[in-house]
Amino acid sequence: MPRPRFDGGRLVLIVDVSPWLRSDAPCSAERLFCHVYGRAKTASRFIPGWPYSFVAVLEPGATSWTAILDAVRLGPVDDATAVTEADLRGVVERLIAVGQWQAGDPDIVIVSDAGYDVTRLAWVLRDLPVELVGRVRSDRVMRLPKLPRVYDPKGGRPPKRARNSASPTRRRGPSPRSPRSPQPPTTARPRRRHGIGSPPDSDRRPKTPASAARANAR
Structure with missing residues (x-):
């Protein structure tokens, strides 16, 4: 079955963790405290449950539909990055084996959230035709x-x-600014006869008869 693709025939995968909350199962083994949002008015909460790491295919366009390819339950002693690496490697190898990716196709893009160690994932998956895109921490x-x-x-x-x-990967910006003396405003474009104009100083402005009389009275 063909997978959704973006422009140029590129596959885009996403990896994330979603909890299966089971606060009503006190005797279930290997439950963890899952950090969830939106269940309290002022703060997040920790609810017992099983976190699942999943890999899905993103669809282009204004849609939220995804195709889940694999899901792995995280245990109490599991390393999330190691589990994610093994899961992604298995998914990519299966996609190559069934012909979803062939030589000459664009690299598969893997999108992750800020909680993942993208640098480590890029190193351990360097032998696969993938490109990792991760969100920077706030x-x-x-x-x-x-x-x-x-x-x-x-x-x-x-x-x-x-x-x-x-x-x-980005060009460095300018050096830190230093305090400058304020510059007089100039016209937006040069004039044909007078060049770029600027307002004269207050001492050099032509005085009106009223202002001249006040100056003489002083």
């Missing part, structure tokens, strides 16, 4: 250092817990 700060408050009185969002991180 506490990663990839920007220039925050300016001192004397130069930036409006402030800004400081880093939470992480230091400034530089992406090796």
Whole structure:
């Protein structure tokens, strides 16, 4: 059965963990406390259940339909990254064996959430035709250092817990700004006879008769 594909015939897989909550089964073995959202008004909760790691195929377009390819239950002593690596390797090898991916096709894209160690997964799956895309954690700060408050009185969002991180694949930005003296505003485009105009200083502005009389009275 053919799998959904994106533009160019590329397969896109997603890996995630979904809990099967069983708070009413006190005698069930190997249950874990699953971190869930949306079941309390002000905070998340920990509910006993079994977490399942699954691999699914994404469909293009504005749809939420997915095709589940495999699911593995996580035990109390299982390493989530090791289980995910074995699950992804088995799914990709089966897709190649049944002809869903052939030589010359685009690499299979695997999308993961911020909780996965994408760097480790990319290393252990380097022998497979896959590309991993992971979401960056919210506490990663990839920007220039925050300016001192004397130069930036409006402030800004400081880093939470992480230091400034530089992406090796992106071009580095400019050096941190230094305080500059305010420049007079200029016109948007140069004039044919007068060039780029700027407002004159207040001391050099032509004085009206009323302003001249006030200056002489002083």
